[in-house]
Amino acid sequence: MRIGVIGGGAWGTALAQVAARGGQPVTLWARESEVVASINDAHENAVFLKGVALSDSIRATGRLDDLAGHDALLVVAPAQHVRSVLMATPVGATPLVLCAKGIEAGTRMLVGEVARAAAPGAPIAVLSGPTFAHEVAAGQPTAVTLACEDADLRTRLADRLASPAFRPYASGDVVGAEIGGAVKNVLAIACGVVEGAGLGLNARAALIARGFAEMTRFGLAKGARSETLAGLSGLGDLVLTCSSTNSRNFSLGVGLGQGRAAAELLADRRTVAEGAHTAPVLREAAAEAGVDMPVVAAVCDLLEGADVRAIVERLLARPLRAEV
Ligand SMILES: NC(=O)c1ccc[n+]([C@@H]2O[C@H](COP(=O)([O-])OP(=O)(O)OC[C@H]3O[C@@H](n4cnc5c(N)ncnc54)[C@H](O)[C@@H]3O)[C@@H](O)[C@H]2O)c1
Numbered sequence: 001m002r003i004g005v006i007g008g009g010a011w012g013t014a015l016a017q018v019a020a021r022g023g024q025p026v027t028l029w030a031r032e033s034e035v036v037a038s039i040n041d042a043h044e045n046a047v048f049l050k051g052v053a054l055s056d057s058i059r060a061t062g063r064l065d066d067l068a069g070h071d072a073l074l075v076v077a078p079a080q081h082v083r084s085v086l087m088a089t090p091v092g093a094t095p096l097v098l099c100a101k102g103i104e105a106g107t108r109m110l111v112g113e114v115a116r117a118a119a120p121g122a123p124i125a126v127l128s129g130p131t132f133a134h135e136v137a138a139g140q141p142t143a144v145t146l147a148c149e150d151a152d153l154r155t156r157l158a159d160r161l162a163s164p165a166f167r168p169y170a171s172g173d174v175v176g177a178e179i180g181g182a183v184k185n186v187l188a189i190a191c192g193v194v195e196g197a198g199l200g201l202n203a204r205a206a207l208i209a210r211g212f213a214e215m216t217r218f219g220l221a222k223g224a225r226s227e228t229l230a231g232l233s234g235l236g237d238l239v240l241t242c243s244s245t246n247s248r249n250f251s252l253g254v255g256l257g258q259g260r261a262a263a264e265l266l267a268d269r270r271t272v273a274e275g276a277h278t279a280p281v282l283r284e285a286a287a288e289a290g291v292d293m294p295v296v297a298a299v300c301d302l303l304e305g306a307d308v309r310a311i312v313e314r315l316l317a318r319p320l321r322a323e324v
């Protein structure tokens with residue numbers, strides 16, 4: 001199965017490395033000419049994944065047309081750019097493995113819905129889970145959810161990408177796998193705020209648990225299965241991203257918790273903190289679905305400049321209620 005990768009950020013590069021194990025040829029499309037040059041000339045992505053020696057069977061290109069004729073394409077552009085990139089890619093009936101985590105602003109579509117609209121002939125799979133790109137690229141043990149409704153395609157993709165250190169767990173729940181990854185980014189910002197504001201480890205654990213309750217309510221309303229939400233792509237990724245400054249979303253939250261403005265924290269960065277884009281559209285989607293998501297609403301307010309103490313007081317003043 002010849003693999004192409006759309007997106008030369010940290011995660012696209014790490015996944016190209018996964019797909020290239022054993023010297024298998026992989027084509028990686030990157031938007032930045034310096035990324036293409038760095039990968040082809042130095043076998044390193046010095047812009048987005050510095051310090052990792054990449055397989056020389058990865059060939060980078062700046063032309064989306066070079067992805068024609070592959071057997072599967074891993075889609076690893078940030079969620080807000082998936083539509084425009086897929087519209088410019090010769091996808092046809094090539095299976096798409098969606099690896100971005102987010103919800104499209106404006107349309108409130110999950111990335112899978114965006115992909116179906118932009119590439120209507122392509123079968124869809126979702127790869128998601130607790131996966132810091134540096135660890136995956138370094139071959140450290142990692143497990144992911146690989147969701148696809150077509151069991152045969154799911155098995156072929158899993159067999160192609162699996163190695164002893166990279167274990168895909170099969171699922172038929174595409175929506176569930178997507179929702180876990182999208183929502184956890186917003187909750188990671190909230191946990192970062194707790195850290196930045198010095199509110200303590202009890203508060204962070206409470207936020208992870210109550211955030212997971214929000215993810216579950218929203219996921220079930222959108223047709224996800226609770227087992228998926230409690231698995232690698234949901235709870236697993238939530239725990240990872242809510243506990244480390246290696247997470248861009250958590251780090252953004254730390255800055256907000258220290259009283260810095262979102263605009264300042266997001267200015268000039270080349271890497272993506274998906275939760276900042278997902279939070280407002282998730283708030284809209286939750287309202288549309290009639291789902292209460294107070295932590296998500298708090299993150300939106302903080303991104304819009306609300307005072308941290310006032311938001312914490314508001315959350316703590318909510319009426320007492322049953323846990324389930
Ligand atoms: N980094 C990780 O550890 C990791 C792990 C799992 C999933 N993800 C997800 O993968 C997706 C990509 O993240 P990343 O970490 O690889 O990116 P990154 O932060 O390393 O790099 C930013 C990426 O955004 C791209 N970009 C910027 N503007 C663009 C535009 N107008 N059109 C198309 N692309 C544009 C850049 O080319 C680059 O590939 C995100 O949805 C992220 O949540 C990341």
Ligand SMILES: O=P(O)(O)OC[C@H](O)CO
Nearest residue numbers: 129130131132247248249
């Ligand atoms: O750095 P973050 O917060 O985008 O998290 C990266 C991955 O999604 C972790 O699974």
